[in-house]
Amino acid sequence: MPLFEEAMAIPVGEAPVSLDGATIRRCGEKIVLLAPQLAEVLVNGRPLAAGIRVLAHRDQIRAGAESWWFSAEDTPCVAPFPGAAGDVCPRCRGHIDVQSPAVRCACGNWFHQIAERPCFDYAAACPVCGRRTALDGVAAFSPED
Ligand SMILES: [Zn+2]
Numbered sequence: 001m002p003l004f005e006e007a008m009a010i011p012v013g014e015a016p017v018s019l020d021g022a023t024i025r026r027c028g029e030k031i032v033l034l035a036p037q038l039a040e041v042l043v044n045g046r047p048l049a050a051g052i053r054v055l056a057h058r059d060q061i062r063a064g065a066e067s068w069w070f071s072a073e074d075t076p077c078v079a080p081f082p083g084a085a086g087d088v089c090p091r092c093r094g095h096i097d098v099q100s101p102a103v104r105c106a107c108g109n110w111f112h113q114i115a116e117r118p119c120f121d122y123a124a125a126c127p128v129c130g131r132r133t134a135l136d137g138v139a140a141f142s143p144e145d
């Protein structure tokens with residue numbers, strides 16, 4: 001479907017995201033899409049009933065001529081490994097030192113991400129779940145999943 005090629009996944013953090021005619025913001029635990037009643041905003045092909053909708057992972061949003069995918073997953077980033085001594089990296093099967101730089105995939109697995117062992121982005125996909133491993137701030141989810 002050609003629509004998918006143009007669609008971008010939207011990871012939503014703390015800050016509101018503005019789309020063409022709509023806003024996505026965090027509301028407590030939920031992420032909501034707000035659009036004025038007359039705006040041409042569709043979610044999964046349907047107009048918003050009351051100008052507001054709680055978004056679910058993989059919802060498709062269309063505003064004007066553009067479309068996006070909503071991703072509820074965090075984007076992967078390097079963080080000090082918070083796990084326990086003895087936890088193993090799925091890529092190299094080596095232990096990950098507590099507090100050493102590591103990346104958590106959206107599937108929950110942690111990988112080394114140090115100069116000698118860039119295990120997370122060593123290959124284009126996670127060996128466990130197949131999600132992309134680029135550390136470019138873009139959501140790992142894609143509509144083809
Ligand atoms: Zn590793």
Ligand SMILES: [Zn+2]
Nearest residue numbers: 105107126129
């Ligand atoms: Zn994974």
